[in-house]
Amino acid sequence: MPGRLLLLLLIVCFLPAAHGALDDDKRALIQELFPKATDIRDKVPGYPVYPVYQLQELIGYAYESVDLSPLQGFAGKPVSMLIGLDTRGRFTGVRILNHHEPVFLHGLGEEPLLSFIDQYEGRSLTEQIIINTSNSRTGKDTDGNVVRFDGVSKATVSVLIINDTILSSALKVAREKLDGFTQAPPTRARTDLYQPLSWQQLLDRGYIGHWQISPEAIEEKLGSPLADYPDAPKPEPGEPFTELYFGYINAPMVGRNLLGDEGFNRLQEKTGPEAQVLAVMSRGLYPHLSDDFTPGSSPERLGLQQNNLSLDMRDLNMFDQTIRINADGIPDMATATLFRVGGNAGFNPGADATLKLGVTLRKNHLVADSTNLDIPVAFAGELFETVEVAPRPEDNRQPVWIGLWKERWLTISILVLSLTILTVFFARQRTLSRYPKLVHRFRWGFLFFTLFFIGFYAQGQLSVVNIYTLLLAIWDGFSLNVFLLDPVLFILWTYTFVSLFVWGRGLFCGWLCPFGALQEMAAWLGEKLKFRQLKVPENWHRRLILLKYPILLVLLGTAFYSLALAEKLVEVEPFKTGITLFFVRYWPFVVYAVGLLVIGMFIHKFYCRYLCPLGAGLAVLGKLRLFSWLDRVELCGKPCQHCKNSCGINAIHKDGRIDYDECIQCLECVVILADENQCVDKRLATKRRRQADILATDAG
Structure with a gap:
């Protein structure tokens, strides 16, 4: 024992x-x-x-x-x-x-x-x-x-x-x-401290920081007179080279006096409670922003350090009619900026920090002199209170995805607008189908948009990889952050998921899949080149469309067994080769992707119909759709086969029923059904009306 x-x-x-x-x-x-x-x-x-x-x-x-x-x-x-x-x-x-x-x-x-x-x-x-x-x-x-x-x-x-x-x-x-990187006790702005103050009172009490350097001092640092720099402006007597003012906007004593109550409240609403905002204003010969500064980005001339760590500074670009610096008695400024500060390192507003201003002046196009200026940042202690429980900056920093969404705001806006237009078009398809040219032109225009903007530019090609990433995330502990990292994919997946319950898989597969759009164009080219268009026999077609489902199951099952193996098997999708990498890849992958497109020139959308595991997954979810939008009439399939013969992917049964698991919502059958010259039912109805009119005329 x-x-x-x-x-x-x-x-x-x-x-x-x-x-x-x-x-x-x-x-x-x-x-x-x-x-x-x-x-x-x-x-x-x-x-x-x-x-x-x-x-x-x-x-x-x-x-x-x-x-x-x-x-x-x-x-x-x-x-x-x-x-x-x-x-x-x-x-x-x-x-x-x-x-x-x-x-x-x-x-x-x-x-x-x-x-x-x-x-x-x-x-x-x-x-x-x-x-x-x-x-x-x-x-x-x-x-x-x-x-x-x-x-x-x-x-x-x-x-x-x-x-x-x-x-x-x-x-x-x-x-x-590491020594030198320890943090002072964390602080936050006092929300109960405020009284109306003039600009000079804010300066006198240390609520606004002030720093300046004269032209003579900068000449000493650079080692040359300003006259040696052709692009440097000539100072007026008594004019500073740079004069900086800065204040911590989150403190109501500073923010409300600089922005006014309305501007202060609007800024807090727009930035949220976690944002820390530093106002920097400058005048003189050398402002803190360069002439080519891009609003909404990080400044090149100005940096911020605290505890030997570099902090992120990003322009909020939020000045408008209600948010502007307009304190009583404030002098004219050359530049004023509101910066979000913090980043990974976090920012402790009540502790000392340093603004670092980089000065670069050119003597000619080859030679430039540079110096770095350290500007101490320390505000009056009564603005802040000590936080009893220190928040971990790395746990409270802004998530990575927020910055990504802000950087891609234009792409996101265009994508959301296009999806809105597509939704309106589909919601009004029965009305719009009366105008065949409009439907065809809109469809082809949207396919080009999908391929070149959503696919090649925005990299919005959905993949079965996203499906097993979701399943693995659920298995390991779900976190939405990983899916928000790519705003284009997140928006497309959200839209596709919602549309599955309304229209089925076809809205994505027929309109929003970049590789699907590329296949449509390959099929059109094959027809224009007069390639023989092969029709897969009905009995074989019904068997082959089932092939993509075991492919999907193998990929999903493998992902839980070996993610590395699943990543190799997912190359059954040509999306990465054709859309993500523009066909610039090791030759076997290129041959495979191009081969599928070539086959598609003879057999319409061959890959989509028989091999695509993503389409299989969407078809499974699409069974939960709430509506059947594609109208049928009594003569459809009995005996009329016009819609079936016109359906490129053979998603219409001989009896006229729509196979929504295979349908890509191209709306060709909707156009035919609304056309009095194509739909047999409408042609017969027209013929009966004419005969009735003739009989009525004869009787009269």
Whole structure:
């Protein structure tokens, strides 16, 4: 008995150590992140980091991102990374341990992903890292604080998730383990403190910060007189080079006096209770915003630091007739901006911070001089109160998806408008079907919009991947955030899901699927080239349309067994090759996708009808539709077969019934039914009316 008890105690004692022990592969990766390391120790008890030493000196920490920031990736699983951070808060490198991002695994390949994470090496948490999705700029900005990384085209969501994971996890490690990154007691603005004050009173009491630098001082910093810079404006006597004013708008004493009660309330309504807003105003020769500043973006000249961490600053672009700075006695300003501040690092308004103004003046098109100016930010203490329970900034920061939706507001607006128009068109299809040319032109116009805007530009191709991502998310613990990361896909999926209960699967498959639109165009081209159009025999057609359902079941079942295998099998969908990657891919994938389009030139929408697992999934849900919009008449199929013969995908039975599981809602049969020259029922009715008129005339 004592022996067993001793064994149990040994197991309990060594279990945590074994759990935190390093295997050889991970030790080798950490050695790559810290080449000078001589001692890599096991995981610290109570905190998931691996201390790294050079002899007896601590030089940094390595950690796995999933231990500190398990943010779900685009495929519904976190991107697991090994990250190195030295004792000064600089990244020594990032290594991918495991990921399931489809666009990198079986699309672009992993080289763009590795190139992206290589940009973190040598960068510091004191810098503001911004992902440049346009790939037009990279490196340090003129203020020396903002760093722009090259994004990855076609993988914007994935790289933004990776960036957020790296920064948020590094901030946790820095605040827990690194000197100089600790936080002062958290504060918030006092909501009960307010009295009407003039501009000068706000300045005198320290509610508004003020800083300026003279032309002589900036010349000393630059090492050259302003006359050496042709583009620099010439100062008037006594005019400052730059004069800055700044205030914390969330404090009613500041916000209500600067914006007025109506403007203050409107701003809070628009930004929400969690937003922290800093007003910055400037005048003089060199304002805090450049002439080419883009409203709604982060400033290039101005940065904000607190606790050695760079904070995000983004223009709210909210000035209008009700929101404007108009305090009593305020001097004329060259520029005034309301910035949302915080980001991953969070912002403590009652603690000291630093605005960093970057000044760059050009002597000619090749030579420029630069300097960085540190502007202390400290407001009067009575504006704030200490928060008893410190909120974790990394838990209360603005979700990544909010920034993505704001950045893509124009795309979202166009998409929502187009879906609204499509909804109105479908709701009034019975009326509009009386105008065949209008229906045909609208359909083809919308198909081109779907292919080029929704597909190629907005990357809004839905996929069966989204279905098993949803199922895995439900299985592992559902979070809506991962689905909000791509606003276009989220809007399309929401619209498609709702429309399934109204019109069935056809609204998406026939109007909103970019690859489906491409197949329609391939079929049209085949007809124009006079390719023989092959009709699959009815008995074979009814069997082949069932093939896509077992394909769907295999994909969904495999996803729960092995996500990596499911990601390979999902290549049965040609969407990634044809729409996401514009057919620029390893040749077997291109041959497959192009081959399906070529077959579609002979057999109308071959892939959609027989192979598409996404169509199968939508057809299953489409069985729950509430309405059958496509009218039938007594003669449909008995004996009239005109609609059936005109249906390119053979979604009409011989007896005239519509097969809604296969129908793509092209509305061709609706047009035929409303046309007195095509519909047999209407032609017979017209003939009977004429005969009745003749008989009535003869009788008269």
